[in-house]
Amino acid sequence: MGKSLGLVTTADVEDATPAANAVHTLNRNAGTGICDQYLDESDAAGTGRFGTGLTVLMGGGRRWFLPAGKFGSSRTAATDYSALPPDLLNGWNLPSSAAGAADPNRYLLKDFTDAGFAYVSSAAALRDLMERGTPSKLLGLFAYGNMNVALDKIAKRRGQTSPATGGLVVDDYHAPDQPMLDEMTEAALRVLNQNNRGFVLMVEGAHIDKQSHTMDADRVIGEMIEFDNAVAVARRFADQVGDTLVLVLADHECSGFSLIGALVNPPGSTGNVIDNLKTQPSDATVLDPATQPYRQKAVGVYEAAGFPRYRLLPDGYPENFDIEGKLLVGFGANADRYEGWLTKPLPVIDSLLPTEIKGELQSKGYPAEPISRGAGAADPYGDARGFFIRGQAAGRTQAVHTAADIVLSAYSAGGTSSQLFGGVQENTEIFFKLVRAAFGAY
C-alpha cells in the first residue's frame, strides 16, 4: 500500500515485538540476523517491489549494529541468518541483496546511514536533530541492550543517585542520556507523517512486561506512566491530523499483577511506616505461621487502605514511590522473592545486554535475579530482610505470563474504524481487523 513503517520500543530493537512487526525469523534470539533484516527487508532503495517500508527504528540494541569485536557488540555468526533459499527470494520478490549472509563483521550502523537514515544515540542528539528539521528516515539506538526503565531514566534527569551504589543506573548501563517513550513517539510521528499514503507505527512500552517478570512493582508503575504519556502523544496527533486509528493493547498479561491494598502503619505502632520498614529486622527466617510480621500487618486493605497521595514533579512522575498510602502490588504468577514493600534501589540485571556490561553490573552488586536481591552490601534496604514468598507453580527465577484477559482501547479520529475493536475477542482477530482498518473495510 506504499505506507511507511515505524518501530519504537524501550526494548533492544531485536526483541520479539519490534522484530515481529518487520522481519521474518524463526528464532527470536537471532539478533544479528533480525537487525540485518530490518534494513535488508525494508526496500531502502525504494523500488516498491517488496519490503516493509521501515522508515523509523528507535530503541535500544546498538550491540547488533557494531561489528563483532568492538566494545558492546553482540554480533555473532550463530545469531545471524544465512542466505534465504531461492524459492523464498522469488516468492517475496526480494532482490539478491536482501538474501542475507552470515556476516558478524558487518558494520550495520554504517549501512543504515548509507541508506539514508539519520542516526542519533542520545536524547540530546534526537532533540537537536528534530530542531534542525525533519529527517526522511530515522534510526535511534539509545542503549547497548534494552533501554533503562522510566524510574532509572528519571533519576538521572533529576540527579538522584541510587542509595545502593551512590551512582546512576543509566550510567552503569553505558546509556547516560536516553529519551522517554513519548519523546521518541513525537519524533517518529513527525518523520512518518511525511508519507501522504500513510503509515503504521508500533510503539512498545516493553518494560511493563519485563519488570513484571522481576516482580519490581515500582518500576512497572513508572513504566505505565511513561507508556501513558506516549498514548497521549498519539491521541493528540490523531486529533490534529485526523484519519488515524490509535490502538492500545498488550500481547498478554504478565505476573498476575494486582493491587492488594496500601502501605499503612499497623494499629498500635508509632512513627512513619516508611522509616519503620527501613529499620525492621529481617523476616527472612521467621516462618512460624503464628508470628505475623510487621511487614504483613503494614498492608492496609479495604477501607484501611485509604487513598494514596503521590506528589508529582513537573516531569510528570512521582517525587517518591515510597509514601504512606503507597499502592501495594501482589503477583499471582510469582516466583521466589522477598517482599520489603520499599522501592528497590537497583533493577535486576537485564538479560538483553552485551556480556561485558552484564559482567560490570554483576561486579557492582546488581542482583542477577529477584531472589538474589539484598544478598549483597549493595542493597542497603535489604529486600532480603523482607518476608520470603515462595513462588507457586511458576518456579524460582521469574514471574510468568498468564492467560488473564487484557484490555484493548481503540480511538479513531476522522472515521469509525475503532468500532471494529469493541467487545470480547480472541487475540488473533486483531491482525485481521487491522488489515480491514487499513483498507477502509469497516
Ligand SMILES: [Zn+2]
Ligand atoms: Zn514477558
